[in-house]
Amino acid sequence: MGINMFPSDWKVSLHTRLQAFRRQFPEAYIYALIDGVFDESCYPLLKRARHLRYEALFAGTPCADEETLTVSPLLVEFCDAGRFTWERLLEKTNGHPALSLIVTPEPLNQLAARLAPWCIVDAADYTVALSFADTRILPQLFKTLTAQQLGQFCGPAHHWQYVTRKGDWDDLILPAEALPAAVGISLSEQQCAQLMRAAEGDGILFQVRATSPRLLEPHAAEQAHALVEYWLGCADHARLETPPDRLDVCIFGLENPGLQARPQLASWLAEPPRAQTPDSLFERWMAEQSSVDVPTLSVETKS
Incomplete structure (x- = not known):
């Protein structure tokens, strides 16, 4: 749907x-x-x-x-x-x-x-x-x-x-x-680019449904689109322009539910945009996630 x-x-x-x-x-x-x-x-x-x-x-x-x-x-x-x-x-x-x-x-x-x-x-x-x-x-x-x-x-x-x-x-x-x-109707290059960007999330959802439908099963259609748009925003922030890289970021986000709600993502998005690779993004996001998830072991000194 x-x-x-x-x-x-x-x-x-x-x-x-x-x-x-x-x-x-x-x-x-x-x-x-x-x-x-x-x-x-x-x-x-x-x-x-x-x-x-x-x-x-x-x-x-x-x-x-x-x-x-x-x-x-x-x-x-x-x-x-x-x-x-x-x-x-x-x-x-x-x-x-x-x-x-x-x-x-x-x-x-x-x-x-x-x-x-x-x-x-x-x-x-x-x-x-x-x-x-x-x-x-x-x-x-x-x-x-x-x-x-x-x-x-x-x-x-x-x-x-x-x-x-x-x-x-x-x-x-x-x-x-x-x-x-x-x-006769003519659309400018800028108009075409705006329409193509607006349709990008739906194109990615189509690919995900065809290859990894399980990733979308937990989500209503509107929620799945909102998630993909969030990860496309992350791809924009990392200056990723090629369709395969942008798709990889969206799939990674869908494979790691809840990642977008973690403070390290908000912190990363607050940084100035700069060119990065998908692998470097995933490594950073997962490393910071691991550091948050690992409990701190403390030793109390008895008096």
Whole structure:
């Protein structure tokens, strides 16, 4: 699982939330933005549904076929008649970073046309897929885009919220100005670097799950990510830049639970950053840990 599971009462609280949107924005549409790559049964479910209108955002990409559409971001319009199917659909995102809600005056085809160009972008002269429906990426994207880009991305949306790593909801800060949809999107090298750094922890967790899943078993998804981010901060402090070195630091931290809570780590982090090797770090951390763990033998003199 990429994030924590939903609370047990999520269906009731979601319905309450939707009704509140209806009261606050009576003329607006409510959409779920779902990243279909996490559960490829979402798209077939929508194809069979009778009451839910939707758009697969990959539909306009070159050579889009049924296989492509099963992993597409899906924009799904809420309606009361389709509530049962809506809940079945959203339940498929449970434990995955795949769900956000958008409240906007734009009709379905117009919002889909606004969001679709963001699926494939020019990133520092490379053409890449931008997984903006992934809620691990979405909040960082809002921080990374320029004011103009954010206005083009959101348009006249009234509200946009997403499921966090903890499995609860958080709101995104919308731009002050709604702008027409963008035709072609280009991200700068700096923007790409920010997005790549924000995704680094999840990439490391993916590798750890594939090679050493036992290291993650004691942790909820949100807690595991927080631990990896802590150790990536340590790698930054040691000026470690290569992916293998940064991965080694994270694995070492996961293999030694509680190490990050020891005062010697805080003391080391308080020192000025300087280039170090993973082996020298591990030797220092473990030596200092040993010195803390070894009891002191004292001899009292009887009078």
